[in-house]
Amino acid sequence: MKYYVTIYIDPLVECFLDFKNQCYWQREDFTHAFLGLTKGKSPDELDKADETLRQEYLKNKEWDKIDQKWYEAKEPNEFNDGFWGFGTGIANVAESLIGSPGKVFNNNQYVLDSNIDKNCYIIKKLRSPQAFKPSNRCTLELSKEQYEILLANIKNDFNTTKEITPNSKEPINEEFTYKLLENNCVTWVIQKLSDIGIELIDDEYKVPGNLIDIFGLIKSLHSIFLKFQNIDDNLQSVKGARAFITWTRSMLDNNYICYVNQENLEKKIQTFCKKDIENQRYYESIKKFYDKASQLKSIYNKLDFRLESITKKFNTSIKGDFELIYFDRKDRQIKFLKASNDYEAIAIQDLDLSQKYNNFSASKFYPFVFIPKDEMLSRMLYHKYDYGNISQEYQKDRNEFYFNVLAGEKSDKYWSLSYHKMTKNLRKIHAS
Structure with a gap:
Protein backbone atom coordinates (compact mmCIF):
# COMPACT_ATOMS: atom_id res chain seq x y z
CA MET A 1 0.00 0.00 0.00
CA LYS A 2 1.16 3.51 -0.77
CA TYR A 3 0.91 6.37 1.70
CA TYR A 4 0.58 10.08 0.97
CA VAL A 5 0.63 13.42 2.73
CA THR A 6 -0.66 16.47 0.88
CA ILE A 7 -0.08 20.13 1.68
CA TYR A 8 -3.12 22.23 0.79
CA ILE A 9 -3.17 26.01 0.42
CA ASP A 10 -6.57 27.70 0.71
CA PRO A 11 -7.05 31.34 -0.36
CA LEU A 12 -9.60 32.42 2.25
CA VAL A 13 -12.64 34.26 0.91
CA GLU A 14 -13.32 36.45 3.92
CA CYS A 15 -11.52 39.73 4.55
CA PHE A 16 -9.95 40.26 7.95
CA LEU A 17 -9.64 43.56 9.75
CA ASP A 18 -6.13 44.68 10.64
CA PHE A 19 -6.81 46.57 13.86
CA LYS A 20 -3.28 47.94 14.07
CA ASN A 21 -3.34 49.62 10.67
CA GLN A 22 -7.14 50.03 10.47
CA CYS A 23 -7.47 48.32 7.13
CA TYR A 24 -8.73 45.07 5.66
CA TRP A 25 -6.50 42.29 4.37
CA GLN A 26 -7.59 41.17 0.95
CA ARG A 27 -8.43 37.52 0.34
CA GLU A 28 -5.28 36.95 -1.74
CA ASP A 29 -3.14 38.20 1.15
CA PHE A 30 -4.56 35.86 3.76
CA THR A 31 -4.31 32.14 3.12
CA HIS A 32 -4.38 28.93 5.11
CA ALA A 33 -2.14 25.84 4.91
CA PHE A 34 -3.26 22.42 6.14
CA LEU A 35 -2.45 18.73 5.69
CA GLY A 36 -4.39 15.82 4.26
CA LEU A 37 -3.43 12.15 4.74
CA THR A 38 -4.49 9.41 2.34
CA LYS A 39 -3.48 5.78 1.90
CA GLY A 40 -3.97 3.37 -0.97
CA LYS A 41 -4.85 6.22 -3.32
CA SER A 42 -3.43 9.67 -3.91
CA PRO A 43 -5.67 12.76 -4.17
CA ASP A 44 -5.27 12.61 -7.97
CA GLU A 45 -6.53 9.02 -7.99
CA LEU A 46 -9.40 9.90 -5.64
CA ASP A 47 -10.38 12.77 -7.93
CA LYS A 48 -10.53 10.34 -10.86
CA ALA A 49 -12.64 7.93 -8.79
CA ASP A 50 -15.02 10.82 -8.04
CA GLU A 51 -15.38 11.56 -11.73
CA THR A 52 -16.15 7.90 -12.48
CA LEU A 53 -18.83 7.91 -9.78
CA ARG A 54 -20.21 11.18 -11.11
CA GLN A 55 -20.78 9.62 -14.52
CA GLU A 56 -22.64 6.73 -12.87
CA TYR A 57 -24.80 9.16 -10.88
CA LEU A 58 -25.64 11.06 -14.06
CA LYS A 59 -26.54 7.83 -15.81
CA ASN A 60 -28.77 6.76 -12.91
CA LYS A 61 -30.20 10.28 -12.47
CA GLU A 62 -29.06 10.43 -8.85
CA TRP A 63 -28.95 14.22 -8.93
CA ASP A 64 -28.31 14.66 -5.21
CA LYS A 65 -25.00 12.80 -5.46
CA ILE A 66 -23.54 14.40 -8.59
CA ASP A 67 -21.42 17.00 -6.82
CA GLN A 68 -20.16 14.80 -3.97
CA LYS A 69 -16.39 14.90 -3.41
CA TRP A 70 -14.16 12.44 -1.59
CA TYR A 71 -12.70 15.19 0.59
CA GLU A 72 -16.10 16.08 2.05
CA ALA A 73 -16.00 13.01 4.34
CA LYS A 74 -15.92 13.98 8.02
CA GLU A 75 -14.88 10.55 9.29
CA PRO A 76 -11.76 8.53 8.39
CA ASN A 77 -12.36 5.82 5.81
CA GLU A 78 -10.51 3.22 3.77
CA PHE A 79 -8.50 5.81 1.86
CA ASN A 80 -8.69 8.98 3.91
CA ASP A 81 -7.23 9.68 7.36
CA GLY A 82 -8.51 13.21 7.48
CA PHE A 83 -7.48 16.83 7.09
CA TRP A 84 -5.61 18.59 9.86
CA GLY A 85 -4.46 22.14 10.50
CA PHE A 86 -3.31 24.57 13.16
CA GLY A 87 -5.00 27.90 13.81
CA THR A 88 -6.26 30.28 16.43
CA GLY A 89 -8.85 28.75 18.70
CA ILE A 90 -10.66 32.02 19.41
CA ALA A 91 -12.73 34.43 17.34
CA ASN A 92 -10.71 37.60 18.00
CA VAL A 93 -8.38 37.92 15.01
CA ALA A 94 -6.59 40.93 16.51
CA GLU A 95 -5.27 38.82 19.40
CA SER A 96 -3.66 36.39 16.96
CA LEU A 97 -1.18 39.12 16.04
CA ILE A 98 0.34 39.10 19.52
CA GLY A 99 -0.50 35.54 20.56
CA SER A 100 -3.73 33.63 21.13
CA PRO A 101 -4.68 30.10 22.21
CA GLY A 102 -3.77 27.86 19.29
CA LYS A 103 -5.61 24.69 18.38
CA VAL A 104 -5.07 21.77 16.02
CA PHE A 105 -8.32 21.06 14.18
CA ASN A 106 -9.52 17.90 12.49
CA ASN A 107 -11.83 18.15 9.46
CA ASN A 108 -9.77 21.18 8.50
CA GLN A 109 -11.11 20.94 4.97
CA TYR A 110 -14.02 22.91 6.41
CA VAL A 111 -14.17 26.54 7.54
CA LEU A 112 -15.44 26.82 11.11
CA ASP A 113 -17.34 29.50 12.98
CA SER A 114 -16.41 30.14 16.61
CA ASN A 115 -19.69 30.24 18.53
CA ILE A 116 -18.89 32.21 21.68
CA ASP A 117 -22.36 31.80 23.21
CA LYS A 118 -22.30 28.01 22.95
CA ASN A 119 -18.51 27.87 23.35
CA CYS A 120 -18.07 25.49 20.43
CA TYR A 121 -17.03 25.36 16.79
CA ILE A 122 -19.64 25.01 14.07
CA ILE A 123 -18.88 23.91 10.53
CA LYS A 124 -19.66 26.82 8.26
CA LYS A 125 -18.78 25.51 4.80
CA LEU A 126 -16.30 23.54 2.75
CA ARG A 127 -13.14 25.44 1.92
CA SER A 128 -12.87 27.09 -1.48
CA PRO A 129 -12.76 24.76 -4.53
CA GLN A 130 -9.37 26.27 -5.37
CA ALA A 131 -7.84 24.70 -2.24
CA PHE A 132 -8.40 21.18 -3.58
CA LYS A 133 -7.15 21.77 -7.12
CA PRO A 134 -3.78 20.27 -8.15
CA SER A 135 -2.33 23.79 -8.42
CA ASN A 136 -2.93 24.39 -4.71
CA ARG A 137 -1.76 21.07 -3.34
CA CYS A 138 1.55 19.26 -3.06
CA THR A 139 1.29 15.48 -2.68
CA LEU A 140 4.29 13.55 -1.36
CA GLU A 141 4.57 9.77 -1.08
CA LEU A 142 5.69 8.50 2.34
CA SER A 143 6.88 5.21 3.75
CA LYS A 144 4.54 3.35 6.09
CA GLU A 145 6.65 4.38 9.11
CA GLN A 146 6.74 8.04 8.09
CA TYR A 147 2.98 8.04 7.56
CA GLU A 148 2.14 6.36 10.84
CA ILE A 149 4.46 8.59 12.88
CA LEU A 150 3.12 11.71 11.16
CA LEU A 151 -0.48 10.72 11.88
CA ALA A 152 0.39 9.86 15.50
CA ASN A 153 2.16 13.22 15.97
CA ILE A 154 -0.79 15.11 14.51
CA LYS A 155 -3.29 13.28 16.71
CA ASN A 156 -1.10 13.99 19.73
CA ASP A 157 -1.22 17.73 18.91
CA PHE A 158 -4.97 17.46 18.40
CA ASN A 159 -5.47 15.81 21.78
CA THR A 160 -3.11 18.26 23.49
CA THR A 161 -5.20 21.23 22.31
CA LYS A 162 -8.67 19.65 22.45
CA GLU A 163 -9.61 21.66 25.56
CA ILE A 164 -9.16 24.95 23.70
CA THR A 165 -12.54 26.55 22.93
CA PRO A 166 -13.73 29.89 21.50
CA ASN A 167 -13.78 31.29 25.06
CA SER A 168 -10.30 30.12 26.07
CA LYS A 169 -8.13 32.83 27.59
CA GLU A 170 -4.72 31.15 27.73
CA PRO A 171 -2.86 28.86 25.31
CA ILE A 172 -1.80 25.36 26.36
CA ASN A 173 1.88 26.35 26.17
CA GLU A 174 4.29 28.37 24.04
CA GLU A 175 4.37 25.70 21.33
CA PHE A 176 0.63 26.05 20.80
CA THR A 177 0.46 29.83 21.08
CA TYR A 178 -0.86 30.97 17.72
CA LYS A 179 0.87 34.06 16.33
CA LEU A 180 -0.22 35.18 12.90
CA LEU A 181 3.24 36.22 11.74
CA GLU A 182 5.42 33.79 13.71
CA ASN A 183 3.76 30.56 14.83
CA ASN A 184 0.94 29.82 12.44
CA CYS A 185 -0.58 27.24 10.11
CA VAL A 186 2.51 27.19 7.88
CA THR A 187 5.07 26.75 10.65
CA TRP A 188 3.00 23.87 12.04
CA VAL A 189 2.87 22.15 8.64
CA ILE A 190 6.62 22.57 8.20
CA GLN A 191 7.37 21.20 11.66
CA LYS A 192 5.19 18.11 11.20
CA LEU A 193 6.77 17.24 7.85
CA SER A 194 10.34 18.09 8.87
CA ASP A 195 9.97 15.79 11.87
CA ILE A 196 9.50 12.79 9.57
CA GLY A 197 12.30 13.70 7.16
CA ILE A 198 10.68 15.69 4.35
CA GLU A 199 12.90 18.27 2.60
CA LEU A 200 10.98 21.56 2.41
CA ILE A 201 14.05 23.65 1.49
CA ASP A 202 13.50 26.33 4.12
CA ASP A 203 12.55 26.13 7.79
CA GLU A 204 11.30 29.69 8.12
CA TYR A 205 8.24 30.01 5.89
CA LYS A 206 5.66 32.26 7.49
CA VAL A 207 3.22 32.85 4.61
CA PRO A 208 1.37 30.05 2.75
CA GLY A 209 1.88 31.89 -0.53
CA ASN A 210 5.65 31.54 -0.20
CA LEU A 211 5.28 27.79 0.27
CA ILE A 212 3.01 27.25 -2.73
CA ASP A 213 5.53 28.98 -5.00
CA ILE A 214 8.00 26.10 -4.60
CA PHE A 215 5.62 23.13 -4.60
CA GLY A 216 7.19 22.01 -7.88
CA LEU A 217 10.72 22.02 -6.46
CA ILE A 218 9.64 20.26 -3.25
CA LYS A 219 8.06 17.47 -5.31
CA SER A 220 11.11 17.23 -7.56
CA LEU A 221 13.56 16.85 -4.66
CA HIS A 222 11.27 14.34 -2.95
CA SER A 223 10.98 12.22 -6.11
CA ILE A 224 14.78 11.87 -6.17
CA PHE A 225 14.84 10.90 -2.49
CA LEU A 226 12.23 8.22 -3.28
CA LYS A 227 14.64 6.65 -5.80
CA PHE A 228 17.16 6.14 -3.01
CA GLN A 229 14.44 5.00 -0.60
CA ASN A 230 13.12 2.43 -3.08
CA ILE A 231 16.58 0.86 -3.27
CA ASP A 232 17.49 1.05 0.42
CA ASP A 233 14.67 -0.01 2.77
CA ASN A 234 16.53 1.56 5.70
CA LEU A 235 15.67 4.99 4.30
CA GLN A 236 11.99 4.20 4.88
CA SER A 237 12.61 4.86 8.56
CA VAL A 238 12.19 8.37 9.92
CA LYS A 239 15.80 8.28 11.16
CA GLY A 240 16.98 7.32 7.69
CA ALA A 241 14.93 10.05 5.99
CA ARG A 242 16.19 12.69 8.43
CA ALA A 243 19.78 11.49 7.94
CA PHE A 244 19.32 11.91 4.18
CA ILE A 245 18.45 15.59 4.71
CA THR A 246 21.44 16.09 7.03
CA TRP A 247 23.62 14.56 4.33
CA THR A 248 22.30 16.56 1.37
CA ARG A 249 22.37 19.85 3.27
CA SER A 250 25.99 19.22 4.25
CA MET A 251 26.85 19.68 0.56
CA LEU A 252 25.59 23.26 0.43
CA ASP A 253 28.29 25.76 -0.60
CA ASN A 254 30.48 22.96 -1.99
CA ASN A 255 31.26 24.12 -5.54
CA TYR A 256 32.28 20.61 -6.59
CA ILE A 257 28.73 19.45 -5.97
CA CYS A 258 26.61 22.55 -6.44
CA TYR A 259 27.22 25.97 -7.87
CA VAL A 260 24.92 28.97 -8.25
CA ASN A 261 25.78 31.83 -10.58
CA GLN A 262 25.18 34.79 -8.28
CA GLU A 263 24.85 37.28 -11.14
CA ASN A 264 22.08 35.25 -12.78
CA LEU A 265 20.43 34.72 -9.40
CA GLU A 266 20.30 38.46 -8.72
CA LYS A 267 18.82 39.13 -12.15
CA LYS A 268 16.08 36.60 -11.43
CA ILE A 269 15.27 38.06 -8.02
CA GLN A 270 15.17 41.64 -9.28
CA THR A 271 12.34 40.74 -11.64
CA PHE A 272 10.04 40.70 -8.61
CA CYS A 273 12.03 42.49 -5.87
CA LYS A 274 14.08 45.62 -6.51
CA LYS A 275 17.42 45.93 -4.79
CA ASP A 276 17.42 49.29 -3.04
CA ILE A 277 17.96 50.74 0.43
CA GLU A 278 14.31 50.38 1.44
CA ASN A 279 14.13 46.75 0.36
CA GLN A 280 17.67 45.74 1.34
CA ARG A 281 16.75 43.47 4.25
CA TYR A 282 13.88 41.83 2.39
CA TYR A 283 15.99 41.47 -0.75
CA GLU A 284 18.81 39.73 1.12
CA SER A 285 16.37 37.28 2.75
CA ILE A 286 14.84 36.48 -0.65
CA LYS A 287 18.29 36.02 -2.17
CA LYS A 288 19.36 33.72 0.66
CA PHE A 289 16.28 31.57 0.14
CA TYR A 290 16.64 31.27 -3.64
CA ASP A 291 20.36 30.61 -3.32
CA LYS A 292 19.65 27.69 -1.01
CA ALA A 293 16.84 26.41 -3.23
CA SER A 294 19.08 26.55 -6.31
CA GLN A 295 21.90 24.76 -4.53
CA LEU A 296 19.64 21.99 -3.26
CA LYS A 297 18.23 21.53 -6.75
CA SER A 298 21.78 21.18 -8.07
CA ILE A 299 22.74 18.74 -5.29
CA TYR A 300 19.73 16.48 -5.83
CA ASN A 301 20.15 16.52 -9.61
CA LYS A 302 23.78 15.43 -9.27
CA LEU A 303 22.80 12.67 -6.84
CA ASP A 304 20.11 11.56 -9.27
CA PHE A 305 22.65 11.44 -12.11
CA ARG A 306 25.13 9.43 -10.03
CA LEU A 307 22.47 7.02 -8.87
CA GLU A 308 21.30 6.51 -12.44
CA SER A 309 24.88 5.76 -13.51
CA ILE A 310 24.66 2.75 -11.17
CA THR A 311 21.10 1.55 -11.80
CA LYS A 312 21.27 1.81 -15.61
CA LYS A 313 23.85 -0.99 -15.64
CA PHE A 314 21.16 -3.49 -14.70
CA ASN A 315 17.97 -4.61 -16.39
CA THR A 316 16.43 -5.49 -13.06
CA SER A 317 15.58 -3.50 -9.96
Missing part, protein backbone atom coordinates in the same frame (compact mmCIF):
# COMPACT_ATOMS: atom_id res chain seq x y z
CA ILE A 318 18.42 -3.42 -7.48
CA LYS A 319 18.36 -3.39 -3.68
CA GLY A 320 21.14 -2.48 -1.29
CA ASP A 321 22.41 -0.18 1.44
CA PHE A 322 23.63 3.38 1.10
CA GLU A 323 26.31 4.65 3.45
CA LEU A 324 26.21 8.44 3.33
CA ILE A 325 29.52 10.31 3.55
CA TYR A 326 29.83 14.00 4.33
CA PHE A 327 32.16 16.69 5.62
CA ASP A 328 31.08 18.14 8.97
CA ARG A 329 32.12 21.79 8.81
CA LYS A 330 31.63 22.30 12.52
CA ASP A 331 34.39 19.94 13.64
CA ARG A 332 36.03 19.58 10.21
CA GLN A 333 35.75 15.81 10.05
CA ILE A 334 34.57 13.33 7.45
CA LYS A 335 31.61 11.37 8.78
CA PHE A 336 29.46 8.37 7.89
CA LEU A 337 25.71 8.05 8.28
CA LYS A 338 24.56 4.44 7.97
CA ALA A 339 21.78 2.18 9.16
CA SER A 340 24.12 -0.21 10.99
CA ASN A 341 24.90 2.64 13.39
CA ASP A 342 21.26 3.78 13.63
CA TYR A 343 22.20 6.79 11.48
CA GLU A 344 24.30 8.29 14.25
CA ALA A 345 27.25 10.11 12.69
CA ILE A 346 30.60 8.28 12.81
CA ALA A 347 33.84 10.20 12.29
CA ILE A 348 36.32 8.35 10.06
CA GLN A 349 40.01 8.87 9.38
CA ASP A 350 40.27 6.72 6.26
CA LEU A 351 38.05 4.76 3.92
CA ASP A 352 39.20 1.15 3.49
CA LEU A 353 39.88 1.14 -0.25
CA SER A 354 40.58 -2.60 -0.32
CA GLN A 355 36.78 -2.83 -0.28
CA LYS A 356 35.75 -2.50 -3.91
CA TYR A 357 32.64 -0.41 -3.25
CA ASN A 358 34.68 2.08 -1.17
CA ASN A 359 37.33 2.27 -3.88
CA PHE A 360 34.64 2.93 -6.51
CA SER A 361 33.14 5.84 -4.54
CA ALA A 362 36.54 7.39 -3.78
CA SER A 363 37.65 7.07 -7.41
CA LYS A 364 34.40 8.55 -8.75
CA PHE A 365 34.08 11.12 -5.94
CA TYR A 366 30.60 9.86 -5.05
CA PRO A 367 29.42 11.17 -1.65
CA PHE A 368 27.96 7.77 -0.84
CA VAL A 369 28.97 4.13 -0.77
CA PHE A 370 26.47 1.69 -2.26
CA ILE A 371 26.58 -1.96 -1.19
CA PRO A 372 24.24 -4.15 -3.30
CA LYS A 373 22.40 -6.99 -1.59
CA ASP A 374 23.13 -9.29 -4.54
CA GLU A 375 26.82 -10.23 -4.59
CA MET A 376 26.64 -11.07 -8.30
CA LEU A 377 25.44 -7.55 -9.07
CA SER A 378 28.11 -6.18 -6.76
CA ARG A 379 30.84 -7.97 -8.73
CA MET A 380 29.40 -6.74 -12.02
CA LEU A 381 29.33 -3.17 -10.77
CA TYR A 382 32.68 -3.00 -9.01
CA HIS A 383 34.95 -5.55 -10.72
CA LYS A 384 37.26 -2.82 -12.07
CA TYR A 385 37.77 -1.47 -8.55
CA ASP A 386 38.56 -4.73 -6.77
CA TYR A 387 42.29 -4.16 -6.28
CA GLY A 388 42.75 -6.66 -3.47
CA ASN A 389 45.70 -5.62 -1.33
CA ILE A 390 46.69 -1.99 -1.89
CA SER A 391 49.66 0.02 -0.71
CA GLN A 392 49.46 2.34 2.26
CA GLU A 393 50.67 5.15 0.02
CA TYR A 394 47.75 4.65 -2.40
CA GLN A 395 45.35 4.42 0.53
CA LYS A 396 46.64 7.67 2.04
CA ASP A 397 46.78 9.69 -1.19
CA ARG A 398 43.42 8.54 -2.55
CA ASN A 399 41.65 9.23 0.77
CA GLU A 400 43.19 12.69 1.05
CA PHE A 401 42.15 13.52 -2.51
CA TYR A 402 38.60 12.20 -1.95
CA PHE A 403 38.13 13.92 1.39
CA ASN A 404 39.31 17.26 -0.04
CA VAL A 405 36.56 17.09 -2.66
CA LEU A 406 33.93 16.22 -0.04
CA ALA A 407 35.10 19.27 1.93
CA GLY A 408 34.95 21.46 -1.16
CA GLU A 409 38.68 22.16 -1.05
CA LYS A 410 40.77 22.55 -4.19
CA SER A 411 43.26 19.75 -4.88
CA ASP A 412 46.34 20.70 -6.91
CA LYS A 413 48.38 17.86 -5.45
CA TYR A 414 46.47 15.04 -7.15
CA TRP A 415 44.87 14.35 -10.52
CA SER A 416 42.49 11.79 -11.95
CA LEU A 417 40.24 11.53 -15.00
CA SER A 418 37.11 11.72 -12.83
CA TYR A 419 38.45 14.82 -11.09
CA HIS A 420 39.38 16.38 -14.44
CA LYS A 421 35.85 15.84 -15.80
CA MET A 422 34.33 17.27 -12.64
CA THR A 423 36.49 20.41 -12.59
CA LYS A 424 36.10 20.86 -16.35
CA ASN A 425 32.32 20.97 -15.93
CA LEU A 426 32.77 23.33 -13.01
CA ARG A 427 34.86 25.72 -15.11
CA LYS A 428 32.15 25.74 -17.77
CA ILE A 429 29.57 26.68 -15.16
CA HIS A 430 31.74 29.48 -13.79
CA ALA A 431 32.24 30.82 -17.30
CA SER A 432 28.54 30.79 -18.16
